[in-house]
Amino acid sequence: xxxxxxxDFTPYRDTLRxxxxxxxxxxxxxxxxxxxxxxxxxxxxxTVAVGHGATRQVQDQLTALGVNMIWIEAGGRNVNGVxxxxxxxxxxxVEDAAAxxxxxxxxxxxxxxxxxxxQVAYGNQNWYTRFRGVSSDYFDIRNWxxxxxxxxxxADSEHETNVCLLGSTVAETLFGFSDPVGKTIRLQNRPxxxxxxxxxxxxxxxxxDQDDIVVIPYTTAMKKLRGISWLDxxxxxxISADAIPPAIQQITGLLRQRHHLRPDEPDDFNIRHPEExxxxxxxxxxxxxxxxxxxxxxxLVVGGIGIMNxxxxxxxxxxREIGVRLTxxxxxxDVQKQFLxxxxxxxxxxxxxxxxxxxAVSAVASRIFEWPSLISxxxxxxxxxxxxxxxxxxxxxxARTASRLDPIEAIRYE
Numbered sequence: 001x002x003x004x005x006x007x008d009f010t011p012y013r014d015t016l017r018x019x020x021x022x023x024x025x026x027x028x029x030x031x032x033x034x035x036x037x038x039x040x041x042x043x044x045x046x047t048v049a050v051g052h053g054a055t056r057q058v059q060d061q062l063t064a065l066g067v068n069m070i071w072i073e074a075g076g077r078n079v080n081g082v083x084x085x086x087x088x089x090x091x092x093x094v095e096d097a098a099a100x101x102x103x104x105x106x107x108x109x110x111x112x113x114x115x116x117x118x119q120v121a122y123g124n125q126n127w128y129t130r131f132r133g134v135s136s137d138y139f140d141i142r143n144w145x146x147x148x149x150x151x152x153x154x155a156d157s158e159h160e161t162n163v164c165l166l167g168s169t170v171a172e173t174l175f176g177f178s179d180p181v182g183k184t185i186r187l188q189n190r191p192x193x194x195x196x197x198x199x200x201x202x203x204x205x206x207x208x209d210q211d212d213i214v215v216i217p218y219t220t221a222m223k224k225l226r227g228i229s230w231l232d233x234x235x236x237x238x239i240s241a242d243a244i245p246p247a248i249q250q251i252t253g254l255l256r257q258r259h260h261l262r263p264d265e266p267d268d269f270n271i272r273h274p275e276e277x278x279x280x281x282x283x284x285x286x287x288x289x290x291x292x293x294x295x296x297x298x299x300l301v302v303g304g305i306g307i308m309n310x311x312x313x314x315x316x317x318x319x320r321e322i323g324v325r326l327t328x329x330x331x332x333x334d335v336q337k338q339f340l341x342x343x344x345x346x347x348x349x350x351x352x353x354x355x356x357x358x359x360a361v362s363a364v365a366s367r368i369f370e371w372p373s374l375i376s377x378x379x380x381x382x383x384x385x386x387x388x389x390x391x392x393x394x395x396x397x398x399a400r401t402a403s404r405l406d407p408i409e410a411i412r413y414e
Contacts, residue, residue: 019341022314023349030346033310036303037350037391038357041383043296045358046365048379051293053372068238069141070107070247071272072100072255074231089268090230091259094218097234103254106238106247111138113233114221120214122174122185129170131187131214133221134235141237149181149196157217160224164192167211168200187214188225244273293379300386304394307346311339311398322402323411336403343395344388351384358383 023030074092097110114133119126136154139145152163164187171180180194192214201210222228236251238244248271255269315322322335359375366373 015337015341019345022342023345029310033306034346034350036306037347037387038353040299040303041351041354041387042358042361043299044293044383045379046361047296048293049362049373049375052374052376068241068244070236070238072234073270075267075269091268092231096258099258100236100251104247104250106243107236108239109137109141109237111135111141111235112218112231113235114218114226115232118188120185120187125174127170127173129212129214131216131221133216133218135218138235141235145199146196147199152217157219160219162192163195165196165198165215166194167198167213169209169211170214171197300390304390307343307391308394308398311343311395315398315402320411322405323407326407332403336399339399339402340395343391347387347391351387355380
């Protein structure tokens with residue numbers, strides 16, 4: 001026959017109730033003692049929230065960056081022994097993009113790119129922005145989707161059509177709250193039909209507004225806006241993150257072969273893997289968050305020292321009361337339990353004040369400094385548990401001291 005075991009929490013409840021009554025006798029002292037715990041918990045919650053916000057921002061940038069993207073950029077060239085800046089060579093071509101897709105098994109898609117600054121106009125509105133000429137595969141590589149309208153297709157690139165997609169910054173500047181889809185704008189005095197607007201990507205890690213852009217077919221950009229036959233960049237997507245390093249090696253070998261570069265000649269292109277830098281930034285954000293949270297946790301120790309100090313003062317002030325309790329039958333364990341409960345109660349009061357303060361400070365700091373913050377329930381739970389543990393540990397010595405008082409000497413204490 002199964003026996004049901006019922007736990008009686010009444011003694012613990014009564015002990016905690018007596019602890020709060022004892023603390024209520026000295027409200028100001030209790031408030032000042034718990035203030036250290038309040039500040040400590042608020043500091044932990046706030047630092048973790050800011051750190052998690054920064055990590056989430058990097059993760060969002062990784063998502064906006066694209067799927068396992070590899071970026072091949074036109075490189076520099078040697079002029080009289082001096083190497084020029086990136087983007088100066090004219091050797092990156094549409095044929096190179098096709099060769100990469102056909103000759104590198106780790107690559108799933110490629111998108112030629114031609115870009116540059118330009119003036120865009122609609123009615124009496126003008127805006128200086130940038131155009132980006134790409135193929136239809138670019139949107140999948142960069143994980144970028146339209147907000148309204150439709151994306152252009154491979155047929156638009158083949159026929160060099162004058163269609164465009166607007167970034168949210170350009171759309172808001174030229175059209176305000178009205179729908180730009182179907183309207184005709186002018187790019188360098190050429191008419192282009194707006195077929196859609198793009199979802200907002202926000203600012204990049206280099207503080208570049210990714211929405212301040214007009215996207216058009218790359219063939220239209222090459223022949224009608226730039227009048228060139230080469231590319232500025234080739235964007236590509238690897239089959240997986242693990243496939244990126246071997247893909248970069250094969251891309252390097254293939255492009256060097258196609259560009260007829262001698263072994264002693266430097267590359268006339270650059271291969272970048274932005275995800276790697278963002279992953280490093282994400283790891284740095286997490287490490288910084290842990291470090292700041294650790295520093296903030298030190299204030300919990302300071303709060304614990306304050307609890308120990310006040311509890312020792314309380315033991316001294318209540319020596320006669322402790323002697324009376326021991327004389328009338330209370331055990332050392334009862335006295336120790338009572339003072340431990342008072343210490344934990346101070347930690348609990350500090351937690352009740354620290355949690356809302358930490359959330360409020362995180363929200364205010366995020367609004368003032370325009371820095372993202374993300375409240376972590378785990379951080380709140382851990383901070384509260386740490387505060388109670390600190391209160392228990394630092395309250396143990398005063399409680400043990402109280403329980404070991406001699407009853408006769410305690411009653412005589414003046």
